[in-house]
Amino acid sequence: MGILSGKNIVKKYGKDTVLKNVNIDIETGKIYGLIGRNGAGKTTLLSILTAQNPATEGSVTLDGEQVWENEKALSRICYSREISQVTIFGPNTLKVKDYLATARTFYANWDEEYAKKLVDLFDINIKKKISKLSKGMLSAVTIIVALASKADITILDEPVAGLDVVAREQFYKLVIEEYANTGRTFIISTHIIEEAASLFERVIIIDKGEIKFEDNTEELLSRAYRVSGAKEAVEKAVSGYKVYNSENIGGFEAATVLAEHPVEDFGDGVQSEPVSLQNLFYAMCVNEEKGA
Amino acid sequence: MGILSKRAAKYYFLHGLKLSAVSIGSILCVGFVWTLSMFGVDDWNERVIRMVLQFTRYIVPYLNLCYSLYSPSWHDSMVLSMGARRKDIFYGNIIKQSVFALINVLFFGLIALISGQTGIVEQAAMITCMSLFGGAFGLYMGHKVKKYGRVVMMAACFIFIIFYMGTSLLYIVDGGFMAKIETYKQVLIAGAVILFGVMEVLIYRVNKKSMVVL
Numbered sequence: 001m002g003i004l005s006g007k008n009i010v011k012k013y014g015k016d017t018v019l020k021n022v023n024i025d026i027e028t029g030k031i032y033g034l035i036g037r038n039g040a041g042k043t044t045l046l047s048i049l050t051a052q053n054p055a056t057e058g059s060v061t062l063d064g065e066q067v068w069e070n071e072k073a074l075s076r077i078c079y080s081r082e083i084s085q086v087t088i089f090g091p092n093t094l095k096v097k098d099y100l101a102t103a104r105t106f107y108a109n110w111d112e113e114y115a116k117k118l119v120d121l122f123d124i125n126i127k128k129k130i131s132k133l134s135k136g137m138l139s140a141v142t143i144i145v146a147l148a149s150k151a152d153i154t155i156l157d158e159p160v161a162g163l164d165v166v167a168r169e170q171f172y173k174l175v176i177e178e179y180a181n182t183g184r185t186f187i188i189s190t191h192i193i194e195e196a197a198s199l200f201e202r203v204i205i206i207d208k209g210e211i212k213f214e215d216n217t218e219e220l221l222s223r224a225y226r227v228s229g230a231k232e233a234v235e236k237a238v239s240g241y242k243v244y245n246s247e248n249i250g251g252f253e254a255a256t257v258l259a260e261h262p263v264e265d266f267g268d269g270v271q272s273e274p275v276s277l278q279n280l281f282y283a284m285c286v287n288e289e290k291g292a
Numbered sequence: 293m294g295i296l297s298k299r300a301a302k303y304y305f306l307h308g309l310k311l312s313a314v315s316i317g318s319i320l321c322v323g324f325v326w327t328l329s330m331f332g333v334d335d336w337n338e339r340v341i342r343m344v345l346q347f348t349r350y351i352v353p354y355l356n357l358c359y360s361l362y363s364p365s366w367h368d369s370m371v372l373s374m375g376a377r378r379k380d381i382f383y384g385n386i387i388k389q390s391v392f393a394l395i396n397v398l399f400f401g402l403i404a405l406i407s408g409q410t411g412i413v414e415q416a417a418m419i420t421c422m423s424l425f426g427g428a429f430g431l432y433m434g435h436k437v438k439k440y441g442r443v444v445m446m447a448a449c450f451i452f453i454i455f456y457m458g459t460s461l462l463y464i465v466d467g468g469f470m471a472k473i474e475t476y477k478q479v480l481i482a483g484a485v486i487l488f489g490v491m492e493v494l495i496y497r498v499n500k501k502s503m504v505v506l
Contacts, residue, residue, distance in 0.1 A: 052504040069377045075296065078374075089362035106296075106375050
């Protein structure tokens with residue numbers, strides 16, 4: 001098992017510190033979900049982990065070797081990024097087939113047959129210019145490059161943002177198939193948490209340039225609860241636990257709780273139910289805002 | 293040379309070939325138009341060839357500059373996002389620009405040789421050096437445009453306009469100005485080579501920390 005490791009990563013753009021001393025270990029052979037609000041630092045973190053952008057401070061290693069300008073490490077990583085369609089002189093002026101041909105040139109393990117299969121599956125007209133593609137088609141091209149690269153560590157940033165529900169399901173299925181067949185590592189950043197949650201073996205939650213959580217998704221959710229009931233009863237039940245968000249709805253109190261270990265019973269007078277990853281993430285974000 | 297370096301070198305080499313084809317195609321189109329407009333006039337063929345050669349001397353360094361200007365935001369950024377290293381991109385750009393300059397100079401030399409022109413070697417050296425300097429200058433400006441935006445492009449255009457106006461003014465005041473400059477060909481060649489070296493050092497430094505912006 002390999003590890004893509006980022007140590008003490010700091011990234012500054014002028015006076016803004018986008019990443020604040022981030023430490024992260026990505027174990028190979030797992031599917032990671034990276035979730036965070038807009039501007040949390042997801043894309044910056046992924047760019048630095050893949051040596052696409054330099055960090056202001058800190059280091060990134062793959063199996064102990066620096067990733068920066070290292071052919072061996074870079075040949076094992078693919079970070080497929082969406083191309084801006086509005087640039088005057090940029091890759092968006094290329095035809096899809098030329099863009100895929102460039103990918104074929106640079107990715108050492110590129111699978112041409114698989115790429116063709118995916119082009120057919122997503123019904124992409126490869127003769128079209130990238131600037132003329134719809135948002136969904138553009139996302140599909142990004143996915144095709146990521147999957148056909150056959151890189152050990154494949155990173156996708158918002159891959160399903162523009163896809164319709166059918167294409168999204170196809171994408172999730174493809175990732176699971178690839179994972180099952182090859183054991184490739186996937187890091188998927190997404191805002192559509194509810195749909196993708198079941199895909200993630202581990203989840204990383206990033207907020208304001210800091211990693212808040214990095215845990216096994218199932219274990220994390222097994223410790224997360226929504227406790228509801230009369231205000232006094234809920235307050236009593238959740239005391240001693242980390243409460244992320246507490247809402248009062250029609251005289252009833254509902255608190256989102258993350259315990260250290262799974263809790264059998266919160267006591268009389270309250271109801272407890274599991275919390276979805278999206279709701280837990282929402283509670284964390286709301287809590288941060290209240291704290292701020 | 294690693295596999296990745298070879299792949300990057302091949303990519304930039306082929307790209308240089310494509311750009312050369314576009315450049316030669318454009319020169320031939322211009323030559324064709326001039327042929328149509330001058331056909332039947334005394335010594336039309338000599339005049340057209342002279343004009344085509346003159347045009348090639350100016351357009352090749354200019355095109356190398358233009359193609360290099362958008363490279364950091366386009367091809368370099370794209371291949372960097374696909375796992376190429378910064379040093380592969382640095383050498384790749386030198387390969388691309390050299391291929392472009394060399395093929396165009398060969399094209400120029402071929403026409404000049406067929407038409408019995410003199411001083412071909414000196415002129416070819418001039419085009420090569422000016423073209424390489426133009427390419428390096430364009431690439432450096434491209435890095436600055438990528439970092440600071442179009443304001444750099446506008447500033448560069450403004451400087452060029454001032455330079456062009458100054459040169460034109462000198463030409464108006466002294467009609468033999470260009471001919472005088474031609475007599476300093478060797479100085480110009482040496483200057484272009486030195487500036488090319490300086491620009492490459494600067495490019496190497498900015499390229500070392502280049503980022504993907506797609």
